[in-house]
Amino acid sequence: MYVADDWKDYEVIDTGGGEKLERWGDVILRRPDPQIIWPLNNDSGVWRNVHGHYHRSSSGGGNWDMKKQLPERWSISYDQLKFHIRPTNFKHTGLFPEQAANWRWMMNKIADAGRPIRVLNLFAYTGGATVAAAYAGAQVVHVDAAKGMVQWAKENLALSGLSDRPVRFITDDVFKFVQREQRRGNKYEAIIMDPPSYGRGPSGETWKLEQSLYPFLESCLDILSDHPLFMLINSYTTGISPTVLKNMLSMTMQPRYGGSISAGEIGLPITNSGLNLPCGILGRWES
Template sequence: MYVADRWEQFELIDTGDGEKLERWGGYVLRRPDPQIIWPAEDSNSGLWKEASARYYRSSSGGGEWKERVKLPERWSISYGRLKFYIKPTGFKHTGLFPEQAANWDWMMDKIRQAGRPIKVLNLFAYTGGATLACASAGAEVVHVDAAKGMVQWAKENAALSNLADRPIRYITDDVFKFVQREHRRGNRYDAIIMDPPSYGRGPNGEMWKLEKDLYPFVESCTGILSDRPLFFLINSYTTGISASVLANILTLALQRKHGGTIATGEIGLPITASGLVLPCGILGRWEL
């Protein structure tokens, strides 16, 4: 498992009974997680009871935060030199997936050790964690997401991290159509990152379904890799898709043409109270 264990301003304090207790800078949040099917030692006392806010699911879908203390509209946390705005949303998320720090460290090392200019394409790029990591390591980055609000959030994270002057291009678009246009334009990338959802819609109603669309999309993306590709990273949070599936996709779409090596596995966060690791998704990495 790839564990993001270098955080100082984020901590997964405890887990149990379908919930997790997390410290995000100066605030402790309590929210559900379907992976946590083991019992909590005591979720009605201590920090559990004193959480700054707790997310409650609604039977009609979505949910809401109940605050014990007044939260600011947003606040920031740091990971090394990277800084991110945190804002609890109506869908229980905070705008950041801290387990991805395990990937940020790997990508930054690859870019710094390349010894040449690297151009990165970040697809389904969300609020820009990977974008900031790659830009801070010296790469030129194209950041693509279909949600205008997420692209704006990414820009604000870049400014917060003092990376606003780096060569980052922000695109609000359907990622599949964007890749097709890059084919026609002849644009090429040394590294591609993608974090596709299980289901999604583009800005004009385009439908995405991972089980149907992931392999042809990865195959299409290989057509815009440079002659000296550095890496290709796929993240997935889709239930029922195993890391071996990502290995097979990367083998067929990349390794048989370019050689290189593939690594796959779960990605997770250490739990302070129990010493366990919470699995948070899977990844597939191809690299030369």
Template sequence: MYVAQDWTDYELIDTGGGEKLERWGHVVLRRPDPQIIWPLGKETEAWLSADAHYHRSSSGGGNWTYRTKIPEKWTIGYRDLKFHIKPTGFKHTGLFPEQAVNWAWMMDKIRAAGRPIRVLNLFAYTGGATVACAAAGAEVVHVDAAKGVVQWAKENLQLSGLGSRPVRFITDDVFKFVQREQRRGSRYDAIIMDPPSYGRGPNGETWKLENDLYPFLQSCTAILTDKPLFLLVNSYTTGISATVLLNIMTTLMKPKYGGAIASGEIGLPITASGLKLPCGILARWEA
């Protein structure tokens, strides 16, 4: 498992009973997590005194209850990077801290490349990977279909003091954008993606990861340069294993580019128990 262990502004304090207790800077949140199927044991004062608690609804969605007044949004840091945190109506906070293992890896690869690197970040959300790659010196094209999260990503770039870096933020359907880049002859040295399990396009197009990931990745390899640096696929889709991602990447990348491929789970250390919480899977190809 790739474990994000070098946080100071984030901590996974405890887990159990389908929930996790987390510190985001100075704010402690209590949220559900479907991976946590072990019991909590004792509901300690730390659990009871969480600043905010997200409760799932039996009809879908849920809501936050607040024990203390917290800011609408606040800032946390990872190394020299800064991010706005904001509890949303879908239990998320705008950042997935386990992704720090990918940020650190990408930054190292870009800095060691010794040449200009152009990165395409697809399904880019609030821009954790975008900010990391820009901080390492890359040119980045950030694409997401949701206008609100693209604006959030712009704020994160500014927070990190990287507003002058060559980053293009594009609000667009990711699949159509990649097709247009193929027609335009655009090329990238590195591609990052975190595709959803399911999706629906503006004209009723449907996306299902199990059916569509391979052909989509195939179209992405068509916009890589002749000497690409890396390709990273991250997934939170249950039922898809890291070995499946490994097999797809091997089939697509090895014959043309050689290189090395690794895959596995990503996760976070749990302070109270010493256990690790699995949070998703990845596959990485590198030159």
């Protein structure tokens, strides 16, 4: 497992009963997590003394029960990177802290490359990877279909003091954008993607990860440079094995570029138990 174990402003304090207890800076939140199928030993103390508790509804969705007054948003730091945090209506806070394991890896790859690196961040959300890549010195193109998420990413870049870095923010359908880049002949040394489990393509076609990821990955080969640095695939789709991502990268990247491939779970340490909480999977190709 790739564990993001070097946070100071974030912590999974405890887990149990389908929930996790987290510290985001000075704010304590209680949120559901489908991976936590073990019982909660003691629903008292810090578990009760939280700022906010997200309750999932039996009919779908859910709502926040705010126990203490919170600002609309606040910020946390990961080394020199800074991010705005805000509890959203769909449980999330605008950041997936386990991704710090990938941020550290890509920052090292970019900093050690000794050449200009152009990074394409697809399904880029609020820009954690964008901020990390820009900090390491890469040119970045950030693409997400949600205008609000792109704006949030711009604010994270500014919060980190990186507004002067060469980053392009694009609100667009990811599939359409990749097709246009193919026609334009634009190339990248690195591609990051975090595709959804389900969605709609540019012409209304259904995106289902199990059926669509491989052809989409193949299409991305056409916009890689002759000497790429890395390809990173993240997935939070239940039932997909890390070996699936490894196999796809072995069938697409390795025949053309050689290099090495790694894959596995990505997770976070749990302070009270000393265990690790699985949060998703990743597949990495690197030169």
